Amino acid sequence: MFSDTEIGVFLDELNEQIQCINENLLIMEKEGAKPEALQDIFRAAHTIKGSSAAVGYEKIASLTHEMENLFDQLRKGALPLSSFLVDTLFMSLDTLYKLREEITGKEVEYDLGQVVDSIKQCLNPGLVPASEDVRDKGPEDLNQQAPWRRSTLETAEEEVLMEAELRGFKPYWVDIEIDLGCQMKSIRAFLVFEALHQAGEVIKSYPPAEDIQEGCFNDGFRVLLLTIEDPDRISNLLMTISEVTKATLEKITLNYEVNNHKEEIPGPDKDPDKDIEGKAARADHSEIKAAQTVRVDVQKLDNLMNLVGELVIDRTRLTRFMEIFKDQQGTSSGELVESLNEISSHLGQITSDLQEQIMKARMLPVAQVFNRFPRLVRDLTQKLGKKINFIVKGHETELDRSIIEIIGSPLIHLIRNAVDHGIEKPEERIKMGKNAEGTLELKASCIENHIVITVMDDGRGIDPGIMKAKALEKGLIDQEAAGRMSDREALNLIFVAGFSTSSEVNDLSGRGVGMDIVRSQIEQIDGIVNITSTVGAGTTLTIKLPLTLAIIRSLMVSLEDEQYALPLANVVEAMIVPAREIKKVKQSEVILVRGHTLPLVRLSDIFGLQGGVDPDRLFVVILGVEDKKAGFVVDKLLGESEIVIKSLGDYIGKVPYISGATILGDGKVALIVDARSLVKEIWFDDLIQVAS
Amino acid sequence: MAEENRELSEREKQLVVFHLSEQTYGTDIASVYEIIRMDSISRVPRTPDFVEGVINLRGKIIPVIDLCKRLNLTKTNQTDSKWIIIADIAGITIGMIVDAVSEVLRISNDRVEPPPPVVHGVDSAYLKGVAIVEEGLIILLDIKQVLLKQEKNELKGLRLESA
Helix, strand or coil: CCCHHHHHHHHHHHHHHHHHHHHHHHHHHHHCCCHHHHHHHHHHHHHHHHHHHHHCCHHHHHHHHHHHHHHHHHHHCCCCCCHHHHHHHHHHHHHHHHHHHHHHCCCCCCCCHHHHHHHHHHHCCCCCCCHHHHHCCCHHHHCCCCHHHCCEECHHHHHHHHHHHHCCCEEEEEEEEECCCCCCHHHHHHHHHHHHHHHEEEEEEECCHHHHHCCCCCCEEEEEEEECCCHHHHHHHHHCCCCEEEEEEEECCCCCCCCCCCEECCCCCCCHHHHHHHHHHHHHHHHCCCCCCCCCCHHHHHHHHHHHHHHHHHHHHHHHHHHHHHHHHCCCCHHHHHHHHHHHHHHHHHHHHHHHHHHHHCEEECHHHHCCHHHHHHHHHHHHCCCEEEEEECCCCEEEHHHHHHHHHHHHHHHHHHHHHHCCCHHHHHHCCCCCCEEEEEEEEEECCEEEEEEEECCCCCCHHHHHHHHHHCCCCCHHHHHHCCHHHHHHHHHCCCCCCCCCCCCCCCCCCHHHHHHHHHHHCCCEEEEEEECCCEEEEEEEEECCCCEEEEEEEEECCEEEEEEHHHEEEEEEEEHHHCEEECCEEEEEECCEEEEEEEHHHHCCCCCCCCCCEEEEEEEEECCEEEEEEECEEEEEEEEECECCCCCCCCECCEEEEEECCCCCEEEEECHHHHHHHHHCCCCCCCCC | CHHHHHHHCCCEEEEEEEEECCEEEEEEHHHEEEEEECCCCECCCCCCCCEEEEEEECCEEEEEEEHHHHCCCCCCCCCCCCEEEEEEECCEEEEEEECEEEEEEEEEHHHEECCCCEECCEEHHHEEEEEEECCEEEEEECHHHHHHHHHHHHHHHHHHHHC
């Protein structure tokens, strides 16, 4: 039997391979059967087949076996890429997912019958005309399908060609067509070869040279020729042979990057646009180098991170010790101090590098999440009868894995909303004078110390007026509030619980629980979500996320003799306020900051400490959460610092208004203030004060 | 009681002996992780009175409780050079402030007697028994009970009050 770990590795691998097939299928659906994509798919299906058979999951093995057959036919060019075929392949993929869940125990036994039938139907030439039948119909129909046209080069041949090119020879595909009524095909072929041998060197041919010279070909053949002569001259020479109806030479452009992918040489009859596209795609492809990876348990990474944390603290201690040591030793042992100093600073440097690298090791590209979306959008658009060009940008942007885990579900929601409510049906779009195909862009980028993810559609947009009316109708706001509300605030109503503008509820979105959950999920990971929209032109949702949850920048303050960290993400500003500027409103203190009245709270009161170093001059930090702001009095401002967040542990559990703790450079522990709940509760009058 | 009997049925015990409010206490060495000198403790607001705060133990944040306060003992006036016993119980690491730690002692089980209802004001629920040695009495503390049972309720109670 196999251990859990082995099954785990198998499942991970299965996931990756399914994802790989998925991506390439989407590419093929858009751009046709590209050999690179097919090759990748074939390899992935083959890997799944092999490993699932080894682990003993016969169903997966038999399904992928069927899929492999299909891919093989596609690869050989024996089957056209029909939409029925693509649908069947997607269905097979879904089945693979289901089978995977059968292993993990989430899904009950799943029957393969239907999918296998569909695949067989695809493979059956009686239902889908195979290319061989097409070929006999006449020369007009020859275009793309004939297998001999899709000639490929082996890597070894490519190398020969490259060498020859350096010597001044140029490689050409020579396509020869011979009159169908020809009685002596072998003679004609012999003459053609004679002529070619005079002009240059024949490397290979389709079908093989012996077959051609015995006349075993239908109406034409293809030869790979190396020559230094003018192609037009050769063509003319060949045309002089009787019953040769066509002789074309096509130059082969070699891809100088030596890679393992077989290169397809586009046939002469191909649409020139497609040709260019194919080349561009190929260039892209060669840039992607297979990443060498090792699977590591996340727990191990966390442990490493902790160890590095300790190292950082020791480094600080060492530096401090160095100073003391230098003072004590004075000049008597200068050399000793010098070399100790050198070791200390080198150690410091390495520790910083180590910390950075481990931080990076915990990061994953957002592609992990983004990769599922093209399929989601495809399925949704088909279901809704819309046309959408889905663009994904910046999928290589890296995020901490803990954020990656959470960000998926709110993004699915936003994308569904955009497809469902944002982008209009093609007819409607044409009426509005827009392109029938809508554009949905998902983009991730790194801006300063944040990751910004935007979901942008060019759909109908959101009307703030309608938002207000809906909110009024649902009793979420009153008339007066609606009157005061700015357009921006009105748009933000979308994030209020129980608000949904969709009049029809369907199974895709519009259950009215969406956007408020999106917001709370994003805020859970210290993110901020923003909405902008122009009626008729589209909606953009922007999510701003911290790079990592483990390390944050914070403003260090002190209360009595202890340090507290205020997350910089929530710090609006810090200032000194003379005591006389504090006003009282209904027992509570407030201050006026640039025309806005903000509640003022003494942090020492909240934490039950003795506060107030100087009663006349108060240090006030303004903390902001969403649109709400409040001022907090602290004893001293100590400056900014990057801190590693640690939990207070199960024993103490959750402490009101404290979100965790951190270890300072001197080894002491500072508490991290939970600005979010503090500001919110002040505004909702829920604040619990402890009498000092 | 069955559990206690089973534990006591081993022939011998190894105890960490420490002093608290001028009394001698002992606890099973198996649950003691290490003993450190008390250094700076960061207070955590809005926690029960006996929670002194948190310390940094080689990169880990460990809560520290004042055992005197926890057991409702009268505080002695000697405040300098206290010790923290770091114990690891049921996966939770915690520090306990004691006045002094004197030795590790081996005692045979037949010298341990069941606890009287109240010993120097300490509830017998926290005790495993009393050991009689040449120097006098050693009160055997059941750290698990001290740390886990009551506290959870008290911490919960505190949060309920504040909610």
